[in-house]
Amino acid sequence: MPSSYPGLCGDCAFARVIDSGRSTFHLCERALTDPRFRKYPILPVWSCPGYQRQGPPGAPPGGGADDKLSG
Numbered sequence: 001m002p003s004s005y006p007g008l009c010g011d012c013a014f015a016r017v018i019d020s021g022r023s024t025f026h027l028c029e030r031a032l033t034d035p036r037f038r039k040y041p042i043l044p045v046w047s048c049p050g051y052q053r054q055g056p057p058g059a060p061p062g063g064g065a066d067d068k069l070s071g
């Protein structure tokens with residue numbers, strides 16, 4: 001059984017798993033541009049306003065709805 005269940009970070013599109021060899025960390029990529037988020041969240045994360053479920057491989061974070069041009 002894993003000792004550090006990541007909670008929401010486990011399948012968030014903005015989480016990046018960092019394996020240092022001795023430990024594994026979840027880096028929050030939202031923290032790189034938004035100070036409301038910790039770069040290394042305290043796990044497990046049960047509630048997060050930035051959570052975005054991972055889409056299919058190759059899909060942009062958030063499903064790309066914000067990236068679409070209109071008009």
Ligand code: SF4
Nearest residue numbers: 009012015028048050
């Ligand atoms: S946005 Fe929230 S759920 Fe997603 S990686 Fe960052 S802290 Fe984890």
